[in-house]
Amino acid sequence: MPPETPVHRKHTEEDSQAELNSTEVRPAVARGLSWGFLALLILVPLSQFLLEIAQGHRPTIFRVFEAPLAGRWTDLADRKYLAAYETSLEKSSPLRTWVQANLQSVMTRWLGVGNHKVVIGQHGWLLYQPGIDYVAGADFLGRGALGARMKAMKDREVERDPHPDPRPALAAFIRDLRAHHVAVLLLPVPDKSMVHPEKLTAEASRAALNNPGYARFVAEMEQAGAVVFDAAGLTRSTVLTGRTLYLAQDTHWRPEWMGEIATAIAGAVQRHFPLPPPTRPLVTSVRAESRRRLGDLVEMLALPVDQSLYAPEEVVATQIFDQSTNRPLAADPDSDVVLLGDSFTNIYSDPGLGWGEGAGFAAHLGRALGRPLHVIAQNGAASTGARQEFLRTEQARRLYAKKLLIYEFTIHDLTTANWRPLPLPPQQPKPVPAQVETAAPKQTVPQPTPPALVAVPLRVIGQIELLSPLPVPGRSAYRDCLAFARVKVTKVISGEYKGDVAIVAFHVMKDNQLTDSAALRPGDTVRLELQPLRKAPEIYQSMQRTDTTDDFEHVPHFVIHFAKEP
Amino acid sequence: MVFSSHIFLAYFLPLVLLLNYALPFRWLTLMLTVMSYIFYGWANPPWVLLMLITSYVDYFCGLALVKYSGLPMDGPDLPFLLKGTSRNLGQKVALGVSIFTNLAILSFFKYYDFAAESVNAIALGIGMPAEIAPLLHVALPIGVSFYTFESMSYAIDVYRGDARPLRNPIDYQCFVALFPHLIAGPIIRYHTIAEQIRSRAFNYEKFARGTAFFCLGMAKKILLANPMGHVADRAFAASGLGPLDTWYGLFAYAFQIYFDFSAYSDMAVGLGLMFGFCLMKNFDDPYHSASITELWRRWHISLSTWLRDYLYIPLGGNRLGESRTYLNLMTVMLLGGLWHGASWNFVIWGLYHGLLLSLERRLGMRGIFDRFPKPIRVAGTFLLICVGWVFFRAETLSQSVQVLRSLIGLELTSPAASLASAGIHTPYYLFLFATCALIVWGAPQTWNFTQRLTPVRAVLCLTLFASSVVFLWTQTVNPFLYFQF
Structure with missing residues (x-):
């Protein structure tokens, strides 16, 4: 037997004190190290302070x-x-901004390292980390995964009411719609890493990739009454033929593939829920248009403005025109088919996303279905925001005239988004069976109640009762965001407003910076200039939102201008 | 507030340093107390109230202990209680109130939901209604496990006659709230810092050593722990990884938790020195341990010391026979596991270490690999530690089992595993992984490195600090792992 090994002696508090009080250091070195450290500490705030003073701005520190x-x-x-x-x-902090961008550039160029959102792939491709996490992750419906997401959501404190499991909200939504004779088709759009895994690693499997929990999710949604379109399977089988279906530097699909998916969806619709002929035959024409820009993943890397690492990517998108108006095919709120979606719906139609207009998923799907669609698509907010908007009274009153709801969402929303259950508004529309079964003539569709606003400009004074959580700049999916608030209207200055509660939307984050409205708090009295949100510029219709007002009764208004009242 | 955050580094720390060196000494305790409350309350201001409640309960219990002793209370300092004499009922009640209050706060915030979940699961299992105990989803106040233990140690030390009770409540609040060690330790026992609150020296030697500690701690956190955390997170979240990738992820976690936690301790010690305090060493090359017994003399020393002095020894330690010693060891390690978090995984982690400690004691205080040369003993012990880390890191028991199965190749490899694997097998992460291993087993630890500060070492410290700040700006907020405990 070997001799017993002496066990390491435990360090005591007295040992620590003795050790810390016996540093060998020359006075000059001690001074140099101390002052050098202090200089590094104050370099950042001092440079910012001086720059802000020189630029005539009020220092942020105050x-x-x-x-x-x-x-x-x-x-x-x-x-x-x-x-x-x-x-x-x-x-x-200008120093921080400059260093961050340039260091990221060096890390991306020389070390092949992205950031918490972007993974550097091969041959100039970029992939989205949350998407990879979804595909490669454990069963997203497992107890551990759900618990971890719940904890993460609570820690982030962005969501007031976190619901990491998508199934309860979706199943209830599907059942509610089915009760109103509205069929539901779910379209989970595959993540880029599922479609082009070979762009991340040459060792990628040729098999269809998906999260282990996806099959269970599909089964439960089908049990609830929805049809789930298998875009992942279709996409993977197509890409194995050698085609490129997604943009190299962007999270989204290429326009030609988006068009093919729209056609395939139309085929599925015809198979599962044959629609009556549209009330008005839709005649369209198409026009190819070239678009060129840097993808959203390049933006997420936050490289220097003059970076040369990535060149703009070019696509040819097909715009759809309504020949009766000779304008790009527009959404029709009275259509019997409604499309809920996110940036995959908006990518080629929302000017805010930078890939042009008139060539979006809704237009292609509308063309394939032979009718314009009622479209509610919000970037980054398909999980809850789009449903919220759909359930607002003015929209929901159109519900009984719908036959089909197509719900597009990014597949990794299943593991990243908040899926709040949203029951249908209490006022149920009167059932009109004949209209449910056949095409709803446009003239018989009861119109929503006229909005409360009957005159412009509408200016009111009110007190903020409830504010939705603020987005976190740099950590939200998009650079802009609307935040909703419930305001108790105390005085109407001009225009006409019926009722004493208003739901208003502030442009709370612009280009990843919180705006002045972010400083508002419940209890503040504000003077507001408003217009109905649906009449606000188009860019606001599809903008990312935070909305926890849970108010589906009042017509939401967009805040054109606000001022705090003393 | 986090040591590695922009606001702490660029604004809070310079401001507190300025105040510390500009104000007369008699104001420093108050200043540090106020600034510590700001530091603590920054994440959630109402939590300061909770800390105040804890502090004041223990402070008044300390006064009560003297009052009921009958000793005179009129001098400038309150007297020590006499050692070795029995305490009367009033004193026992005062100590009981202190312990009960601290444990009640800790239990409610940390363990209520866990207990409710467990009760509900049992109820469901025997056919009762599923939710007989409602879940409250209570948010865990940061650092509550640390400061309740510290605050409790005050009353116990006074009761035992090891420490003199404080007359000035501000001094006491400063001991509990002192921001360098507040959130993630080292767990400071009152009697070791009492004198330093009343009198401490400031000099360049101390400040420079503190700076070196802080710089190296920051570098450990930002340059090593966070990237290793990225690897570990991906590996633990992935489904169907192969054995090699799983081991890679597990070792990465072992490096992450060591560098993350020891970084915090280094920064705490460094900040302490800058403000004149000498805090205790919390890590002593733990992955050099040749046995689990040795590990617990090197890892989180302040916690193991606390558990030994306030739990193991009062339970009887090793004085009541062999089987009672094993029982005491298992009890202490079980509670030590639970101290880290409210889940069955932590219970198993604690029992696993208790079992290994008992086994080693049975073998005569020798490690399981004692027959082998030192490198193999160290490697074997490291593997045992890593197996324990599986339970520590996994979200659930089933995930722990899945990871353990992956480690020995019993899990089917998923086609998507190549994606997770590709994301962590980049040259950048592999290089940092190798660097971590090199530092763990080849470099001197912070305490030794900073003991002799040459010009080269000073420049290295500042360079590492500047690099860490720069890299920090490319990383998202990444709080220290031990914040959750």
């Missing part, structure tokens, strides 16, 4: 005093106020 100076001392005990201040300090 923003923390804004609330107490305005008499809102309680804001200092509000973690959201403090977090927003901290974010503003980080984002407004």
Whole structure:
């Protein structure tokens, strides 16, 4: 037997004190190290402070005093106020911004390293990390995965009411719609890493890739009454023929593949829920248009503005024109087919996304189905935002005239998004069986109640009762965001407003910077200039939103201008 | 607030340093207390109230312990209680109130939901209604496990006569809230820091050593722990990884937790020195351990010391026979596991270590691999530690089992595994992985490295600090792992 090994002696508090009080260092080195460290510490705030003063701006550091100076001392005990201040300090640091962009450039170019959102693939391809996490991850319906997502959502505190499991919300939504004789087709759009795994690694399997929980998800949705379109299978089998179906530097699909998916969906619709002929025959023409820009994944890398690592990517998109108007095919809120979606629906139709207009998924699907569609698509918000918008009273009253709802969402939303159950509004529309079974003549479709707004400009004074959570700049999917608020209207200054509650939407994040409206708090009295949200510029219709008002009764209004009242 | 956050580095720390060196000494305790509350409350201001409640309960319990002793309370300092004498009922009640309050706070915030879930699961199993105990989804106040233990140690130390109770509540609040060690330790016992609150020296030697500690801690966190966390997160979240990838992910986690936690301790010690305090060493080359017994003398030393002095020894330690010793070891390690978190995984992790410790004690305080040369003993012990980390890191028991099966090739490899694998097998992560291994087994630890500060070492520290800040800006918010405990 070998001799017993002496066991390491445990370090004690007294040992620590003795060791820390016996540093060997020359006075000059100690001074140099100490002052060097202090210089590094203050370099960042000092450079920012001086630059802001030189530019005539109020230094960001003083923003923390804004609330107490305005008499809102309680804001200092509000973690959201403090977090927003901290974010503003980080984002407004010019040194940090410059270093971050240039270091990312070096890391991407020489080390092949992306960031928490972007994975550097092969041959200039970029992939989306949450998408890869979905595909390669464990069963997303497993107890552990759901628990971890719940914890992450709570930690982020962006969602007031987190629901990581998509099934309860979707199943209830499908059943509600089925009860109104509306058929449902789900279209989970595959992630790029499922379609082109070979762009990440040459060792990628040729088999169709998906999360282990997906089959169970599909089965449960079908049990609830939906048809789930297998875009993943179709896409993977097509890509094995050598075609490129997704953009190299963007999360989205290429326009020609989007068009093919639209055609395939139309085929599936004809098979599963044959639609009556449209009330108005749709005659369309097409026009090919070339578009060129950097993809959203390049933007997510936050490289320097003059980066040369990635060149703009060019696509040819097919615009769909309605020959009766000779304009791009527009959405029709009275259509019997409604499409809920996200940026995959908007990518070639939302000017805010930069890939042009008139060539989006809805237009192609409308053309394939022979009718324009009622479209509600919000970037990054298919999981809850699009349903919320659909369930607002003005939309929901059209519900009984619908025959089919096509619900497009990005497949990785199943593991990243908040799926809040949203029951249908309490006022159920009167059933009109004949209209449900046959084409709904346009003139018989009861119109939604006229909006409360009957005159412009509408200016009111009110007190904010509830504010949706703020997005976190740099960590949201998109650079812009609307935040909803419930306002108790105390005075109508001009225009006409019936009722004493308004649901209003602030442009709360613009180009990844929180706007002044982010400083508003419940209890604030504000003077607002409003217009109905649906009449606001198109860019706001598809913008990412945070909305926890759960109010489907009032017509939401867009805040054109606001000012705080003393 | 996090040490590695922009606001702490660029604003909070310079401000507190400025105040510390500009104000007269008599104001420093108050200043540090106030700034520590700001530091703590930044993430969630109402949590400061909870800490105040804990502090004041223990503070008044300390006063009560003296009052009921009958000793005079009129001098400048309150007296020590006499050691070795029995305590009266009033004193026992005072100690009981302190322990009960701290444990009640800890239990409610940390363990209520876990207990409710377990009760509900049992109820469901025996056919009762599924939710007899409602889940409250209570948010866990950051660092509550640390400061309740520290605060409790005050009352116990005073009760035992090891420490003099404090008359000034601000001094006491400063001990509990002192921001360098507040959120993730080292767990400071009152009697070791009491004198330093009243009197401490400031000099360039101390400040420079503190700076070196802080710089190296920051580099460990940003340059090593966070990238290893990326690898570990991907590996643990992946489905159907092959054995090699799973081992890679597990080792990456072992590096992450060591560099993350020891980084925090280094930064805490460094900050302490900058403000004149000497905090205790919390890590002593733990992955050099040749046995699990040795590991617990090197890993999270402040916790194992606390558990030994306030739990193991009062339970009887090894004085009550062999089987009672094993029982005490298992109890202490089980509670040590639960201290880390409320889940069955932590219970199993604690029992696993308790079992290994008992086994080694049975073998005569020798490691399981004691017959082998030292490198094999160290490697074998590291593997045992890593198997324990599976339970520590996994979200659920079933995930732990899945990972363990993957480690020995019993899990089917998923076609999508190549995606997860590709994301963590980049030259960047492999290089950092190798660097971690090199530092763990080949480089001097922070305490030794900073003991002699040459100009080259000073420049290296500053360079690493500057690099860490720069890399920090490309990373998302990534709080220290031990914040969740």
